[in-house]
Amino acid sequence: MDRRIREHAETLVDWSARIESGEDVVLxxxxxxxDLAVAVAEALGERGANVVTTYASExxxxxxxxxxxxxxxxxEHELALYEHADSxxxxxxxxxxxxxxDVDGEIRQAAxxxxxxIKEARMGTDWVSTVHPTRSLAQQAGMSxxxxxxxxxxxxxxxxxxxxxxxxxxxxxxDDGSEVRLVSERTDxxxxxxxxxxxxxxxxxxxxxHNLPSGEVFTAPAETEGEVVFDVPxxxxxxxxxxxxxxxxxxxxxxxxxxxGEETLADLLDTDEGARRLGELGxxxxxxxxxxxxxxxxxxxxxxxxxxxxxRAYDACLPEGEVGNDSAVHVDLxxxxxxxxxxxxxxxxxxxDGRFRWExxxxxxxx
Amino acid sequence: MDRRIREHAETLVDWSARIESGEDVVLxxxxxxxDLAVAVAEALGERGANVVTTYASExxxxxxxxxxxxxxxxxEHELALYEHADSxxxxxxxxxxxxxxDVDGEIRQAAxxxxxxIKEARMGTDWVSTVHPTRSLAQQAGMSxxxxxxxxxxxxxxxxxxxxxxxxxxxxxxDDGSEVRLVSERTDxxxxxxxxxxxxxxxxxxxxxHNLPSGEVFTAPAETEGEVVFDVPxxxxxxxxxxxxxxxxxxxxxxxxxxxGEETLADLLDTDEGARRLGELGxxxxxxxxxxxxxxxxxxxxxxxxxxxxxRAYDACLPEGEVGNDSAVHVDLxxxxxxxxxxxxxxxxxxxDGRFRWExxxxxxxx
Numbered sequence: 203m204d205r206r207i208r209e210h211a212e213t214l215v216d217w218s219a220r221i222e223s224g225e226d227v228v229l230x231x232x233x234x235x236x237d238l239a240v241a242v243a244e245a246l247g248e249r250g251a252n253v254v255t256t257y258a259s260e261x262x263x264x265x266x267x268x269x270x271x272x273x274x275x276x277x278e279h280e281l282a283l284y285e286h287a288d289s290x291x292x293x294x295x296x297x298x299x300x301x302x303x304d305v306d307g308e309i310r311q312a313a314x315x316x317x318x319x320i321k322e323a324r325m326g327t328d329w330v331s332t333v334h335p336t337r338s339l340a341q342q343a344g345m346s347x348x349x350x351x352x353x354x355x356x357x358x359x360x361x362x363x364x365x366x367x368x369x370x371x372x373x374x375x376x377d378d379g380s381e382v383r384l385v386s387e388r389t390d391x392x393x394x395x396x397x398x399x400x401x402x403x404x405x406x407x408x409x410x411x412h413n414l415p416s417g418e419v420f421t422a423p424a425e426t427e428g429e430v431v432f433d434v435p436x437x438x439x440x441x442x443x444x445x446x447x448x449x450x451x452x453x454x455x456x457x458x459x460x461x462x463g464e465e466t467l468a469d470l471l472d473t474d475e476g477a478r479r480l481g482e483l484g485x486x487x488x489x490x491x492x493x494x495x496x497x498x499x500x501x502x503x504x505x506x507x508x509x510x511x512x513x514r515a516y517d518a519c520l521p522e523g524e525v526g527n528d529s530a531v532h533v534d535l536x537x538x539x540x541x542x543x544x545x546x547x548x549x550x551x552x553x554x555d556g557r558f559r560w561e562x563x564x565x566x567x568x569x
Numbered sequence: 570m571d572r573r574i575r576e577h578a579e580t581l582v583d584w585s586a587r588i589e590s591g592e593d594v595v596l597x598x599x600x601x602x603x604d605l606a607v608a609v610a611e612a613l614g615e616r617g618a619n620v621v622t623t624y625a626s627e628x629x630x631x632x633x634x635x636x637x638x639x640x641x642x643x644x645e646h647e648l649a650l651y652e653h654a655d656s657x658x659x660x661x662x663x664x665x666x667x668x669x670x671d672v673d674g675e676i677r678q679a680a681x682x683x684x685x686x687i688k689e690a691r692m693g694t695d696w697v698s699t700v701h702p703t704r705s706l707a708q709q710a711g712m713s714x715x716x717x718x719x720x721x722x723x724x725x726x727x728x729x730x731x732x733x734x735x736x737x738x739x740x741x742x743x744d745d746g747s748e749v750r751l752v753s754e755r756t757d758x759x760x761x762x763x764x765x766x767x768x769x770x771x772x773x774x775x776x777x778x779h780n781l782p783s784g785e786v787f788t789a790p791a792e793t794e795g796e797v798v799f800d801v802p803x804x805x806x807x808x809x810x811x812x813x814x815x816x817x818x819x820x821x822x823x824x825x826x827x828x829x830g831e832e833t834l835a836d837l838l839d840t841d842e843g844a845r846r847l848g849e850l851g852x853x854x855x856x857x858x859x860x861x862x863x864x865x866x867x868x869x870x871x872x873x874x875x876x877x878x879x880x881r882a883y884d885a886c887l888p889e890g891e892v893g894n895d896s897a898v899h900v901d902l903x904x905x906x907x908x909x910x911x912x913x914x915x916x917x918x919x920x921x922d923g924r925f926r927w928e929x930x931x932x933x934x935x936x
Contacts (some may be wrong), residue, residue: 226646231624236600243629247636252644257598257624262610269614277619279593279653286646 203241206355210332211241214291215249217362218330218406218414223250225288228327230258234336235293242291254283258292260301267305267313274316284323294499295334299342303440328407332358332414333499343495356490357415357500365417366404369487371560372419372552376400379547382423382483384508386543388431391450393423393483401518403503410518417488417503422519422526423480423510426450434507434536437496441466446535454478455512470512476529482511482519484534485545485553498534506540506556570608573722577699578608581658582616584729585697585773585781590617592655595694597625601703602660609658621650625659627668634672634680641683651690661866662701666709670807695774699725699781700866710862723857724782724867732784733771736854738927739786739919743767746914749790749850751875753910755798758817760790760850768885770870777885784855784870789886789893790847790877793817801874801903804863808833813902821845822879837879843896849878849886851901852912852920865901873907873923 215221227246231239239255246253284290302310314321333339333354340350376382380396398421402409405416432446443463449456455478460467471478489505502509511534515526539545540556544567557564582588594613598606606622613620651657669677681688700706700721707717743749747763765788769776772783799813810830816823822845827834838845856872869876878901882893906912907923911934924931 224642226644228646229629231626231629233603236626236628239624239626240628240632244632244636247633250637250640252642252647253633254644254647254650255624255626255629257606257622259598259603259606259622261603261607262596262598262622265607265611266614266620269611270617273617275591275619277593277621279595279650280619280621282649282653283621283646286649 203237204351206351206359207237207241208244209359210238210334210355211245213358213362214242214330214332214414215245218332219289219291219328220407221246221249221251221289225251226286227251227253228283228287228290229253229255230290230292231255232258232293232295232334233260233297234338235295235334238293238295238334242293254287260296260298264302264305267302267309270309270313272309272312274313276316276319280317280320281323284320284327287327290324290327290329292329292331293334294331295336295339297336297338299338330407330412330414331499333497339495339497342497345495350495353491353493353495356492357488357503358490360415360417360488360490362405365487366402366406366409368560369402369404369417369419372485372487372558373400373402375547375552376419376421381548383546384430384539384543385546386431386537386539388447389429389537389543391426391428391430393480394425395421395423395483397521397524398422398424399519399521401516413499413503415488415491415500415503417491417505418484418486420482420484420516420519422515423483424527425453426480427452430510430537432510432535432537434494434501434538435496436501436535438463438466438470438533443467453480470531470533473513473531474529476527477513477531479512479527479529480510481513481515481527481529481532482509482534484509484511486536501536502534504536506538507536508539508545509534509536511535570604571718573718573726574604574608575611576726577605577701577722578612580725580729581609581697581699581781582612585699586656586658586695587774588613588616588618588656592618593653594618594620595650595654595657596620596622597657597659598622599625599660599662599701600627600664601705602662602701605660605662605701609660621654627663627665631669631672634669634676637676637680639676639679641680643683643686647684647687648690651687651694654694657691657694657696659696659698660701661698662703662706664703664705666705697774697779697781698866700864706862706864709864712862717862720858720860720862723859724855724870725857727782727784727855727857729772732854733769733773733776735927736769736771736784736786739852739854739925740767740769742914742919743786743788748915750913751797751906751910752913753798753904753906755814756796756904756910758793758795758797760847761792762788762790762850764888764891765789765791766886766888768883780866780870782855782858782867782870784858784872785851785853787849787851787883787886789882790850791894792820793847794819797877797904799877799902799904801861801868801905802863803868803902805830805833805837805900810834820847837898837900840880840898841896843894844880844898846879846894846896847877848880848882848894848896848899849876849901851876851878853903868903869901871903873905874903875906875912876901876903878902
């Protein structure tokens, strides 16, 4: 077994999920994640945890959903499983990113509605999502299998403790700040973050962070004004979207365009009222991720990028009693900030051309 | 998809497990059983059942058991899952029949003891075990993959309704009978079946039968006297065993030999007191199974064979209040009855040279 698979498993079990002896763990294994599951089972055995292994096969889901009529119930046995679980480890990594492409959207949504109590029970556990590098994901990323494996492990096998400490500095600045300004060649955007709480997403349940890899600090902005261009290409609802431009007035998208996928963008903005407002400002700080791979788990954490999400805000960013932006969607759009750009908080430059102010090579540019 | 995979799935869901709309089903999928699982999921979707898919990977079990110390607990979440399940469908078919060969026996037993309540909860459901033909099982059978697939589907895709009716005739004779005598070239064995209940094992929970394929009628004998030779080769505890000869006196094995595996046989007989007595007399009636494949799920149901098991008797064969033979083991030994042999019940020949008395070509041989 590749030594890195074992390291991935140990990072997941110890750093991310903090599994302890006697815990009841559900291990969810995608079709292509068998090898990682073997390594995770070994780590869980060593820690003395109890394990139920579920098979998250998209081909099985597709066959079931195709055949089922639209009268789904909440499966009581599945609910009982998750209500009695302490942790859920999702090992992603399929064999075909389009495995469920021909499942009717309404059937999919009806099934998801019936499973909502199960989703809530799962979200009530110490859950973590990660991904095993598969040929299918390499293909999606436009990479060879070998190169993709290197990419994934560079993203996952970080010194998370030290990254968490670095990200804590940015969290503190955001927590104390009132206004964020993002400036680059075609971007000049202002957002209020007054009273909002930033999440130091350090790939561990101990930091309210449920993705491995992670490596971003995010908060919930409001009252957005100005223009922004997202130059990192994305796939949204199956369509390629490139060079999205948005102009905000009074917190809402007042005008927009895109080099590719403009119709998809228009549909997205029309979803509901909240889809025209921002739900998230995230700052990618994982420099192990150095390229776009068309997988949001990785893309949004890429070092030297900033992402803004249209739609729903995360509760973790809102002080008690405050209601954030609400929407059925949450779609991240990403912009490269490694050159000709700066991030200001209350008029002070915190990041310029990808360098944070606590890093060597940072130039504040203040006159 | 091979049409036969879909037929297998439909036989499992409709004939064997009798799944109905709204039932909570656990679908347990071995490493090599993915394709059958897709077909079963489709059938379950059509019936409107609810499904949790678990991954029964022997490589994952091995890794977990290897790493775990001997202090297993009963996983509460797993228990909750099966206590809320109506049916469990076990889709066997691994990728290596020796996948767990290097797991310590004591660790395996300690884990099994901790999981006993889960096993009981599973056995309390409408459970069915079947197998998807894999290359590993073809190899164990000494067959090509293509030929093994034909073999498996010949065994599984039967007219079960008509076989159940045929087997009902033998059940009636056994239920009414007092003494069974098995005679062939080197065999002359008498057993009491007075008051015992035969099971018409027709591969359906409706017949108290939990294997697909099945196709045997079995009961619990007592007071065995005489000699018997088992000429069908077997693997017992990993050892090849051939031409076992047993002599019974007063219901117990008084002498024994084997052409191969005699030590394994001796160890088996020494397990406990019940291991020297018979727990089962079974009559194989599935003529779709026409060869030995070193897999007891198939071998013991082979048409024109009789098997006797050393060890534990099944409760289903015992009238209320009666205690059958008890033992930690239940090991089937099989003998070919297609030539020079007869099965008598209370002095009347019921089967001669593989023909039952209700079949064409049957010669009673009564003088």
